[in-house]
Amino acid sequence: MSNQTRVINIVTNDRPISKETSRILKQKLEKNGFLIADTFDPKAELIICIGGDGSFLRTLHEYKFPDIPIVGVNTGHLGFFQELSPYQLDEFIFRYEKGDYIIQELHPVEALICTRNSCIEIMGINEITIKGAKSRTIHLNISLDDSFLEKFSGDGVLVSTPTGSTAYNYSLGGSIVDPRLDLLQITPIAPINTVAYRSFTSSLIVPRESMIKIHPEYTFENSIVVVTDGMEHKHNEIVEINLKMSEIKIKLLRLKNYDFWNKVKEKFL
Structure with a gap:
């Protein structure tokens, strides 16, 4: 598949920091040959959700638990679902193109x-x-x-x-x-x-x-x-x-160094 046909959905909440992160991310992805869908494309290869945990949950509900991997960029508070911080966009694109990630499957x-x-x-x-x-x-x-x-x-x-x-x-x-x-x-x-x-x-x-x-x-x-x-x-x-x-699977994209218990420690202790 050539990069020109690689479509990505970016979903963001209304906070100024989220909109600015979305604008920067779109530029960076387009520079790497990805196409950003104007409206939600159910055939896209990835959903990037910018916001907090609430935005992440709303996105999944709104688009009826799509069968597309989803990754979050945290511009909210806790960010338990969100894998990335806004400063990690370049690293994420580099690692995503290399396939340096895992898919964590969640059942609702x-x-x-x-x-x-x-x-x-x-x-x-x-x-x-x-x-x-x-x-x-x-x-x-x-x-x-x-x-x-x-x-x-x-x-x-x-x-x-x-x-x-x-x-x-x-x-x-x-x-x-x-x-x-x-x-x-x-x-x-x-x-x-x-x-x-x-x-x-x-x-x-x-x-x-x-x-x-x-x-x-x-x-x-x-x-x-x-x-x-x-x-x-x-x-x-x-x-x-x-x-x-449920039998439905949510495909959550995680970078390969993701560790659940480290995240628990970081967020709660």
Whole structure:
């Protein structure tokens, strides 16, 4: 394939530093013979997302989890997904052309939300959270595959991927999970554990084949909010939510010296 036909998508947020980084990156890539798509091209060979972790997640959701490798340039705060800093653009282009990178495959978590009338499917890269609307306490019957697990009482539960283990899950006291592991984590949000109510107070780690089934008590059908990667979904008369690991793969481009635990140390300690 000649360089003239090598198309790259650049997606950026509205911050001035992001727009300036995008302008510089476009110039550098074009100088190296790449073509930058004017509008998102689903046949491009790479997506470069400029912004923070929020921009990265929004890009994947907006373009329906495309089957194209994606790499992030961090102009935000934490930058856990973002592989590059703006000063690394030349190094990145040099290494990308040499093939000096790896592709890290991530599986989202998917949920089928069934109301009395229909079922809606949603996906989360980090997590899907089920909680009470207007900060109400809710009661949820939780099963794992065909085994009843618990009647949960509290603010809600979060189901996270290994990738999402360092996000909201970590704030709730959940475990940090190496992304090379294929599993889901169920983490309680403010569980109530009293004589009247018994809820798990630690996160539960379950294998990737697991189906997590959540049935709200019928009086709570209209007071449930489902949040995926920070985006709220409100449906009335929710009778069941089934969660599992998706078969879809997100292809995250990492430079060859990427080390998850170094990144954890750098960002959290």
